Amino acid sequence: MNIPKPTAERLSQLARLLEQRKNKNIPISSAEIEQLTGWPSNTIRKDISTLDMRTQISTTSGHDPVKLLEAIRKTFGLTNVVFKCCIVGLGRLGSAFLDYAGFQESSFTLAAGFDSNVNRVEILKADFPLYPTFKMKEVIARVGITYAILCVPPTQAQATAERLVECGITGIVNFTPCILSVPQGIEIENVSVIDALGSLTARLAATKTKTRSEL
Amino acid sequence: MNIPKPTAERLSQLARLLEQRKNKNIPISSAEIEQLTGWPSNTIRKDISTLDMRTQISTTSGHDPVKLLEAIRKTFGLTNVVFKCCIVGLGRLGSAFLDYAGFQESSFTLAAGFDSNVNRVEILKADFPLYPTFKMKEVIARVGITYAILCVPPTQAQATAERLVECGITGIVNFTPCILSVPQGIEIENVSVIDALGSLTARLAATKTKTRSEL
DNA sequence: AGTTGTGAAGGTATTCACAGCG
């Protein structure tokens, strides 16, 4: 019931892996997942055991991809719910999401885009409507948008975040290199290339010290 | 010396926070950092105590921003070292990095960009050279590039990753929605909006259950 | 055979609580 955060992260990635796996019928074993992701098969089995369903996802030859995916979605509260998101800031980064394939199979959907530059709003094409920033409050409320993907320039990051909170947004995926301060109850998820590169470096430094404990 | 992974992540973000903090002279207290980031001040102090410097960063009124930043960089092995990175795939997402501000103060630098579409390579402008993909091996070796930022379309993700490994890349920041399989010793850091949104949802669900333990 | 599922052991990280210092 109470899923550890690292477990949740792995399961979420596992869900993505299952979504993009072509052969949806033949079972996938923990060993196979290990081989694909690098996580120990032990850990994967433990992770799966935290899922709260009992529709027998697993047989002697592995886990049923479809049932497993469903179970993950169910425990994450991602079935029959679609969270509406908006992109805020349609510069190079923001507009990159206009044709991003990753939302396809997911429980999230892009419902609007905002930019203070009216020109951009008119020129760019998307499957969902784009608006000038001053319509933000109205649109977010009317459409029922819960999350924002923040892609504005650094100088505007904090101010825009505050504005989003006022509009009723409860979660922000922050693509700017800024650290945002928001009131309690609002969640921020920072997505930063620099941090990712830092993690890589730290991880590589660690494994180098380990002088191959396995293989 | 051996820094816990979560600690490393926090310190890395803290470094970013210090970099962008305007007032570089007045000390910053753990309580202030807590207020900005949401991490308990206890944890922050513990984190800072793992840094291996002895130049007295902290006084009775808080930590000296400049010295603290330097200490973090030093323990991360990020002083006097600059890791060279390349962008692979110069579509909307990839080209968004061509003028991304975040690399400025960091220990990472963009040294090359690659795309199989020769047109793009010629049209796009950047502070660093862009090459057609077939020059990848030669350029990566010559320039001494260690990391790749992968922004190719999903269909090419796995193949390109394998090729990068052959070129001697040891770490990949993966912006595609695909789960990549790479040999041991190569590190992948997945950056996915979908996962970020998933984390937000999980976190929000968790805090809702907690019925405010603090305030 | 081969693979899952899980209690128990082991290892990490966080939180507590208080000493120490300006």
Next chain:
DNA sequence: CGCTGTGAATACCTTCACAACT
């Protein structure tokens, strides 16, 4: 005093090892 720094206690996550099932 207010703030940091840190051993000790707690909570958390992972790994192990083996039972159970096909």
